[in-house]
Amino acid sequence: xxxxxxxxxxxxxxxxxxxxxxxxxxxxxxxxxxxxxxxxxxxxxxxxxxxxxxxxxxxxxxxxxxxxxxxxxxxxxxxxxxxxxxxxxxxxxxxxxxxxxxxxxxxxxxxxxxxxxxxxxxxxxxxxxxxxxxxxxxxxxxxxxxxxxxxxxxxxxxxxxxxxxxxxxxxxxxxxxxxxxxxxxxxxxxxxxxxxxxxxxxxxxxxxxxxxxxxxxxxxxxxxxxxxxxxxxxxxxxxxxxxxxxxxxxxxxxxxxxxxxxxxxxxxxxxxxxxxxxxxxxxxxxxxxxxxxxxxxxxxxxxxxxxxxxxxxxxxxxxxxxxxxxxxxxxxxxxxxxxxxxxxxxxxxxxxxxxxxxxxxxxxxxxxxxxxxxxxxxxxxxxxxxxxxxxxxxxxxxxxxxxxxxxxxxxxxxxxxxxxxxxxxxxxxxxxxxxxxxxxxxxxxxxxxxxxxxxxxxxxxxxxxxxxxxxxxxxxxxxxxxxxxxxxxxxxxx
Amino acid sequence: xxxxxxxxxxxxxxxxxxxxxxxxxxxxxxxxxxxxxxxxxxxxxxxxxxxxxxxxxxxxxxxxxxxxxxxxxxxxxxxxxxxxxxxxxxxxxxxxxxxxxxxxxxxxxxxxxxxxxxxxxxxxxxxxxxxxxxxxxxxxxxxxxxxxxxxxxxxxxxxxxxxxxxxxxxxxxxxxxxxxxxxxxxxxxxxxxxxxxxxxxxxxxxxxxxxxxxxxxxxxxxxxxxxxxxxxxxxxxxxxxxxxxxxxxxxxxxxxxxxxxxxxxxxxxxxxxxxxxxxxxxxxxxxxxxxxxxxxxxxxxxxxxxxxxxxxxxxxxxxxxxxxxxxxxxxxxxxxxxxxxxxxxxxxxxxxxxxxxxxxxxxxxxxxxxxxxxxxxxxxxxxxxxxxxxxxxxxxxxxxxxxxxxxxxxxxxxxxxxxxxxxxxxxxxxxxxxxxxxxxxxxxxxxxxxxxxxxxxxxxxxxxxxxxxxxxxxxxxxxxxxxxxxxxxxxxxx
Numbered sequence: 001x002x003x004x005x006x007x008x009x010x011x012x013x014x015x016x017x018x019x020x021x022x023x024x025x026x027x028x029x030x031x032x033x034x035x036x037x038x039x040x041x042x043x044x045x046x047x048x049x050x051x052x053x054x055x056x057x058x059x060x061x062x063x064x065x066x067x068x069x070x071x072x073x074x075x076x077x078x079x080x081x082x083x084x085x086x087x088x089x090x091x092x093x094x095x096x097x098x099x100x101x102x103x104x105x106x107x108x109x110x111x112x113x114x115x116x117x118x119x120x121x122x123x124x125x126x127x128x129x130x131x132x133x134x135x136x137x138x139x140x141x142x143x144x145x146x147x148x149x150x151x152x153x154x155x156x157x158x159x160x161x162x163x164x165x166x167x168x169x170x171x172x173x174x175x176x177x178x179x180x181x182x183x184x185x186x187x188x189x190x191x192x193x194x195x196x197x198x199x200x201x202x203x204x205x206x207x208x209x210x211x212x213x214x215x216x217x218x219x220x221x222x223x224x225x226x227x228x229x230x231x232x233x234x235x236x237x238x239x240x241x242x243x244x245x246x247x248x249x250x251x252x253x254x255x256x257x258x259x260x261x262x263x264x265x266x267x268x269x270x271x272x273x274x275x276x277x278x279x280x281x282x283x284x285x286x287x288x289x290x291x292x293x294x295x296x297x298x299x300x301x302x303x304x305x306x307x308x309x310x311x312x313x314x315x316x317x318x319x320x321x322x323x324x325x326x327x328x329x330x331x332x333x334x335x336x337x338x339x340x341x342x343x344x345x346x347x348x349x350x351x352x353x354x355x356x357x358x359x360x361x362x363x364x365x366x367x368x369x370x371x372x373x374x375x376x377x378x379x380x381x382x383x384x385x386x387x388x389x390x391x392x393x394x395x396x397x398x399x400x401x402x403x404x405x406x407x408x409x410x411x412x413x414x415x416x417x418x419x420x421x422x423x424x425x426x427x428x429x430x431x432x433x434x435x436x437x438x439x440x441x442x443x444x445x446x447x448x449x450x451x452x453x454x455x456x457x458x459x460x461x462x463x464x465x466x467x468x469x470x471x472x473x474x475x476x477x478x479x480x481x482x483x484x485x486x487x488x489x490x491x492x493x494x
Numbered sequence: 495x496x497x498x499x500x501x502x503x504x505x506x507x508x509x510x511x512x513x514x515x516x517x518x519x520x521x522x523x524x525x526x527x528x529x530x531x532x533x534x535x536x537x538x539x540x541x542x543x544x545x546x547x548x549x550x551x552x553x554x555x556x557x558x559x560x561x562x563x564x565x566x567x568x569x570x571x572x573x574x575x576x577x578x579x580x581x582x583x584x585x586x587x588x589x590x591x592x593x594x595x596x597x598x599x600x601x602x603x604x605x606x607x608x609x610x611x612x613x614x615x616x617x618x619x620x621x622x623x624x625x626x627x628x629x630x631x632x633x634x635x636x637x638x639x640x641x642x643x644x645x646x647x648x649x650x651x652x653x654x655x656x657x658x659x660x661x662x663x664x665x666x667x668x669x670x671x672x673x674x675x676x677x678x679x680x681x682x683x684x685x686x687x688x689x690x691x692x693x694x695x696x697x698x699x700x701x702x703x704x705x706x707x708x709x710x711x712x713x714x715x716x717x718x719x720x721x722x723x724x725x726x727x728x729x730x731x732x733x734x735x736x737x738x739x740x741x742x743x744x745x746x747x748x749x750x751x752x753x754x755x756x757x758x759x760x761x762x763x764x765x766x767x768x769x770x771x772x773x774x775x776x777x778x779x780x781x782x783x784x785x786x787x788x789x790x791x792x793x794x795x796x797x798x799x800x801x802x803x804x805x806x807x808x809x810x811x812x813x814x815x816x817x818x819x820x821x822x823x824x825x826x827x828x829x830x831x832x833x834x835x836x837x838x839x840x841x842x843x844x845x846x847x848x849x850x851x852x853x854x855x856x857x858x859x860x861x862x863x864x865x866x867x868x869x870x871x872x873x874x875x876x877x878x879x880x881x882x883x884x885x886x887x888x889x890x891x892x893x894x895x896x897x898x899x900x901x902x903x904x905x906x907x908x909x910x911x912x913x914x915x916x917x918x919x920x921x922x923x924x925x926x927x928x929x930x931x932x933x934x935x936x937x938x939x940x941x942x943x944x945x946x947x948x949x950x951x952x953x954x955x956x957x958x959x960x961x962x963x964x965x966x967x968x969x970x971x972x973x974x975x976x977x978x979x980x981x982x983x984x985x986x987x988x
Contacts, residue, residue, distance in 0.1 A: 039716075227531050242531065
């Protein structure tokens with residue numbers, strides 16, 4: 001080993017140490033959401049604060065900078081170059097923000113969340129408005145410090161979707177917004193003639209857990225390196241190279257809620273479990289972006305989990321476990337799980353209408369950030385957009401611009417990745433299905449070849465390529481919404 | 495605040511930081527025992543190793559030593575003095591061991607555990623003997639470095655039972671060993687005429703959990719600041735001032751195993767929950783010793799949990815939950831849960847015979863450490879002692895000197911605290927019962943006053959006093975085995 005290459009090794013060791021502390025915070029966070037007794041919360045906050053302080057200290061230290069600068073002078077393969085490039089990116093983002101701004105941001109978020117919760121509960125936007133102004137100011141300041149080429153939104157988006165430009169995302173969305181709205185509209189009209197309560201019944205939670213686990217295992221989720229627990233807000237978290245945890249929530253009158261939740265989170269989990277273990281703790285061992293992560297969850301939830309082949313295999317098993325399903329035929333069941341109906345609330349939206357919620361948010365937050373709209377005018381702008389997309393008007397701001405927690409947490413630039421994820425999912429599924437083995441496997445609800453395709457084309461790639469380059473390498477082109485629209489039409493309008 | 499007193503404050507802040515990291519390792523350890531998927535083990539070991547390295551670094555740093563030395567020059571109340579005294583004690587024990595010995599010890603323990611597991615499985619002491627020799631050598635070296643007045647065992651015992659002398663413990667044990675053996679013998683003879691399977695039946699785990707939780711709550715365990723989970727080896731761990739976790743294991747054919755397990759661990763848990771929260775992370779906020787901790791678990795498990803008053807209240811509820819108990823009368827039930835029978839295995843022993851197992855181990859490990867016995871002769875010496883105490887001979891070393899994991903982990907000087915705990919439990923219970931409110935509460939199976947007495951006399955005291963001084967303050971004298979013997983005779987021979 002030359003003295004040169006030891007700088008890269010030293011940088012990797014430091015990065016892995018920081019990652020180890022992040023994963024320690026991950027365990028503490030998982031425990032807090034799942035099992036921690038409620039009186040543990042104050043001390044847990046101190047523990048998490050110690051860890052984030054230490055992570056910041058290590059990641060911005062002179063030692064770290066020197067190892068990074070040294071590594072940047074070294075040659076290396078594509079993986080090494082990507083690791084150095086991404087560590088530099090994170091280092092710059094951490095160190096460009098002065099301490100006062102970080103503290104101001106942290107305070108604004110905590111006040112913002114509290115104000116948002118109250119505003120949402122009272123449906124009174126004026127309670128949240130001054131906080132939103134502050135949060136937007138801080139976001140703009142961060143954007144200036146981080147730098148951007150075209151508009152401040154770029155600098156925020158970069159934190160979730162490396163290499164993406166706001167204008168590119170907007171172009172993708174603008175190209176299909178009318179067609180998405182028309183498709184959703186028609187899907188909803190067709191569903192009107194179908195009863196909405198075909199599946200209602202009593203589904204004991206323990207039985208739901210049995211079915212969910214069998215299905216998660218069958219699609220390839222490894223329970224020797226993972227588990228499923230129960231939380232109010234479902235999530236997936238990677239706590240180490242052999243430890244990926246999903247959560248879901250249960251409705252006793254509808255087993256599909258937890259089941260599709262598990263398939264969604266298992267999609268994230270399969271991605272985590274497929275990342276290159278020898279690169280764990282380094283960018284090349286990390287998921288590349290939210291838009292790619294969401295492609296994996298949506299692929300297993302929607303393209304696999306709501307398909308005819310899948311339920312040809314699984315409906316009989318579900319009927320064994322839930323006797324009240326015994327009389328349902330496959331077509332009726334598929335109709336029931338693929339029903340489209342407009343909702344005011346994004347998290348209740350189905351596959352046909354979901355993206356409209358995202359388009360609205362993306363357009364609005366971009367305008368807010370570019371000062372093309374005043375904070376006070378957000379509710380009216382929200383409702384105007386909503387009417388345009390859904391042809392209905394939210395009854396109040398709780399069902400409108402106050403429904404999501406994201407902005408109150410400073411999560412600006414994040415929403416677009418949900419729809420990018422949907423577009424990527426359809427495109428990746430389409431490409432994978434060009435492989436004969438994948439296609440014939442999926443026809444028999446055997447997903448080994450599909451998973452293997454994702455392992456090779458997405459999971460094993462870590463963050464070596466930028467998301468759009470990864471899409472090109474995997475499918476021949478960057479994100480193209482065509483596949484998603486074709487999929488929606490096949491599913492809802494055929 | 496004077497500049498003087500800030501040295502103590504600084505020392506406290508550093509101690510609390512170390513404690514916070516210890517509690518973080520605690521969460522990771524709890525998770526490993528309860529929910530972590532098996533492939534998480536290698537990475538978890540790295541996380542725990544990072545934390546223990548950081549704890550060692552902080553606790554032996556120049557900064558820490560300077561704050562400690564500064565604080566030792568300051569005046570302060572009893573709590574402050576105790577904190578400084580105990581931090582000095584821990585600091586000296588940490589810093590007196592050279593790094594090589596710590597590493598040698600860590601290696602010897604990991605090799606020792608593996609060799610012990612194989613030796614135990616094959617019942618072949620010779621596989622473990624060389625490891626035991628090494629572990630004893632290391633223990634003797636530590637004892638020399640730590641220092642002692644009378645014999646090396648003192649220095650080890652000091653790590654579990656501050657201020658205790660081996661000769662004092664031996665004197666307490668020697669005074670009652672014959673009487674304990676005779677009592678156990680007679681208890682076992684009396685139990686011979688009673689069937690051993692009165693309680694066998696089918697007890698669904700979920701129903702056991704219902705009863706266990708009701709009972710734990712009823713004796714005062716606070717579920718807002720705690721929980722119960724399932725593990726192979728039951729334990730209680732404090733993870734923060736509002737977070738105390740118990741575990742138990744279930745036998746489907748005997749509900750009393752998990753129930754008394756929960757009462758035992760809840761006894762530890764009540765102690766944790768009663769420690770002074772404002773001193774959390776400092777010695778005055780910590781439990782004082784193993785011998786006092788075990789007094790609390792044994793008190794709730796045996797003095798409360800196996801009493802007539804307790805089951806006068808709880809048997810009807812148990813009968814509601816477990817229909818197969820319906821025909822049992824209280825006397826038969828009490829006979830069943832207070833049966834005495836000799837066993838070769840300590841962890842299967844009942845209240846009447848348990849201490850004999852401890853007396854044997856204490857005597858033997860003291861001789862081993864003082865080189866009064868060769869390692870090769872341990873099996874013969876074990877069996878000889880066992881015959882003397884139990885009038886029966888272990889069929890092999892798996893049922894003899896190879897049964898416990900403790901020595902293989904370097905846990906020398908630890909066993910005596912189990913019996914000190916039993917003696918302390920009886921003595922504390924006796925003293926508490928002198929209080930009219932406690933006595934009349936216990937008669938009605940209402941344990942609020944008993945818990946309050948323990949809160950005031952034990953829990954709230956933290957580690958301000960040494961264990962024997964705490965016993966004197968609470969009961970008027972140091973550990974006196976008389977109360978335990980009287981209790982056993984009342985329970986088993988009346």
